[in-house]
Amino acid sequence: MSRPVLVLDLDGTVCLGDTPALLYATQVAAHTDAPEALLETAEAFLGQRLPEDAPKTLTGAQDGYEAVKILGLTAGVTEEQLSAAYVSSRAMMSEQPGDIRAPEGLADLLDGIDAHRVILTNSPGSGLDAILEHLGLRDVVDEVRTDALKPTRMIGHLDGFLETFGTVDTPEWLMSVGDIWRNDLAPAVERGCVAAYVDAFDRRQGPAHVRAGSLVDLYPAVSEWSNDPSAFIAAHPLKESVPC
Incomplete structure (x- = not known):
């Protein structure tokens, strides 16, 4: 039937909620030389208040995850590191649900x-x-x-x-x-x-x-x-x- x-x-x-993307951003930022800057820009994207000096490619990001990926690639993070960061962030989310x-x-x-x-x-x-x-x-x-x-x-x-x-x-x-x-x-x-x-x-x-x-x-x-x-x-x- x-x-x-x-x-x-x-x-x-x-x-x-912003927690999933922010946990991902934290994991990705750990692979960069300026983790605070990546986290600040990710938070600005999620709050829809990007600064003028933010990467122009961010304006087309579909969600927080894509924004973090763009920021990570711009900072030299590899695809393999991004994948591992994503998996780690998802495991963290079940124990740190935050605002979801x-x-x-x-x-x-x-x-x-x-x-x-x-x-x-x-x-x-x-x-x-x-x-x-x-x-x-x-x-x-x-x-x-x-x-x-x-x-x-x-x-x-x-x-x-x-x-x-x-x-x-x-x-x-x-x-x-x-x-x-x-x-x-x-x-x-x-x-x-x-x-x-x-x-x-x-x-x-x-x-x-x-x-x-x-x-x-x-x-x-x-x-x-x-x-x-x-x-x-x-x-x-x-x-x-x-x-x-």
Whole structure:
């Protein structure tokens, strides 16, 4: 029997707060000659108050993680060091959650919809169960997939969900929700699934069926879609960067 599938990104979508990016920045900064400068610039990016002398490439960063990566590469940190710093920061986050939180009301939304609820993340699995418990989401998701390698393998993940839940010929029965267009939404658009864009930094990277500055503002769309995916996509055709 066909069933809607709701695919949710983790960081920046269902997990909010600056702690994840700041922990990553701390680990990356340890490989540089001026760790304080990197941390200060990372904090300025997250606060959307970049100084005029900040690297121009930061203006296009999609989130805090990408900003820290840009700062690290600029300071001579290698890709291998960046990868190790990311893994270390994720392990730290389960013990130092800091300000991480779920969007207000998300647990109630997920508890109230009839869909297979998935969190799909590039994050490693270590410590993730504790993070979901902290967020209050562990009991309202049906599946968690880590090390997802988005966007490279995103189409494969989507196809797998569509086949498992009997919706290969009706891809609009899958909604992908995320804050990074190229990772979470472009593959969904390509596959014919519903794309719900959490555009927190107002990047307007590409088309989506619905778009808003926060996941909370997309709750009505998620509920409407889960009730009747086919009617939803007919009422919300794909469009360029138009707020929900």
